[in-house]
Amino acid sequence: MSASGPLPDAVQEREALAERVSATVLAFPGVAGPHGGRYNDIATFRPGGRLIGVRIGEGDEPVEVGVVLGLDRPIPDVVADLRDAVSRLCGGAAVDITVGDLAVDPAVEGAATDGGGAAAEGAAAVGVDPGRMVR
Incomplete structure (x- = not known):
């Protein structure tokens, strides 16, 4: 690229x-936002700044998408449906989805703790390894 x-x-x-792809991903049911991956390398570099959460591969490289998901839909379903939608948009290209984080509704999060931050009895703790690839 020449300046x-x-x-x-x-x-x-x-x-x-x-x-x-970014617009499609951000409007997708169950997606709370973009995620740059563990090293913030899921991005498209362009004049004016990076587009976080999408990297279009060259040649046979897959399209990479990094997302923060909500908990309103089953994660595997969102990932599978999102992969299909992005692949169609990209002419059938392979798509790797990275679930970098989960967005927890503060009302739900408060109900699942005992006020001191510990999980209440019967409430499951939710955690995701940032950058974990879901296939």
Whole structure:
């Protein structure tokens, strides 16, 4: 990429695709937001800043998507449905989804603790290893 001239068409197309994928992912039921992965490397670098949560692979590389999920739908279902939607948008490309975190509703989180932060009896603790790949 040259700062003095326009971007090559392939780079512009990849950036435009990344923006469409990002919009689709952020509007997807069960997705609470983007996630950059453990090392913040799930991103598209472009003029004006990085687009976090989407990296369009080159050649046979998969499309990478990093997400924060809500708890309103089963995680495996969201991941499978999201993978299908992104793959269709990207012409059938392979898609890797990284669930980097879970967004817990504060009202639910407060009900599951005893006030001191410890899980109440019968309440399950929720945790996700950041950057864990869900296949």
